[in-house]
Amino acid sequence: MTTLNIGLVLPDVLGTYGDDGNALVLRQRARMRGISAEIERITLDDAVPSNLDIYCLGGGEDTAQILATEHLTKHNGLQTAAAAGRPIFAVCAGLQVLGDSFRAAGRIVDGLGLLDATTVSLQKRAIGEVETTPTRAGFTSELTERLTGFENHMGATLLGPDAEPLGRVVRGEGNTDIWAASENSDDERQQFAEGAVQGSLIATYMHGPALARNPQLADLLLAKAMGMALKELAPLDIDVIDRLRAERLA
Template identity: 70%
Template sequence: MISIGLILPDVLGTYGDDGNALVLRQRARMRGLEAEIVRVKLGDPVPSTLDVYCLGGGEDTAQILAAEHLIADGGLTRAASAGRPIFAICAGLQVLGESFRASGRVVDGVGLIDATTASLSKRAIGEVVSTPVLPGLSAPLTGFENHMGATILGPDASPLGSVTRGVGNTDLAALGAVEGGSVSVSEQKLAEGAVQGSVIATYMHGPALARNPELADLLLARAMGVELASLAPLDLPVVDKLRAERLR
């Protein structure tokens, strides 16, 4: 049985990113594997032994509530320490960073990603496409970004992809104070998402895993403790059609 944790869907469920957990469950079941979604709501303890975790997007108040709960509970941090895959979208990316800006103040994040989030000069909204940087991925990554966060990666984090269309993590105005680190200013400008340890995060809505089946299967393989190449391929023409339409 593959256990898929859907973390705080009651506060981080604004943009339909709950669909990522559904995609993981369905792609597992289509391969004849048993899979279940474990919904963990605000105030519930976060189990540290699930096979994979999904976090979605939300507004400022929701982000603050999520960060406070996840820091106090500690379950997700223990899961990350154990190497269990975690997939975070938009506000989820910001919440898992070192700090983020919400409701006019800087809020402490969970600290699973070496990243800080301030504010963009202009909202990033529209299609975003990137070339994957994460080893194991080869297909272009596609999604819909809608955020005001300017996320700067620290030396311990790497981008998920390099932007070929759209804004990505940040804009030029927010990069003025960036110095040093393993991610250069030019790389920060093209960066989309973040990868650190077992955590993969992105600003891509869509939901992201419906639009990027290779990424979904990478997470599924990690949840199972196997190589991506060992998963039986799925012939889904409708997904291929969706990707072709979105990449246009």
């Protein structure tokens, strides 16, 4: 690989909460290791290429979410990339778009079906700091460090049998509340779940940006994009990141 190509998917509609920063973090952490890396912005004016090394999707409001879903359904490059095992990282609205369906603008909208997940509505908004322990399921089996972020959503995401939680909630709300979980037959599995992992897809409700607040997760995505194990990636010692994480986890 001469250059790591990072796809920033629809930042014109899925860029409300600063999640564009996830692509910037990936590029910078690659470059700090001497790896050439570039970001390709994919907007509503563009078809979605299927041959990039890694893809990032962010958050957005209902109308933006519907526009993104329509565009990604029409241009199926992301689906082709997922089938080829290319890493995809999605946040909040991006998580919901990748699922089977979600509720937006008062109706149920069909998602891309890349995640075995459906999203309904919470009784009240989940907002605030969230902290989880990684489940270390499949694609994320190498994760050992706690995950932190800021959640701000009205979606209750219920995972089907093909998807696993990214983490288990220590603080905050995560995917569901008890009311939403009670509508699913697998209550215990749904409660305290945050995010989703399926195949090469990692999704979460954590803003922050998530990869700035969780450098091990960023490095896992980089390693997978380059066909490496996380332990094979040269470590980065950045004191300020360690201090900021300690503050968030305190």
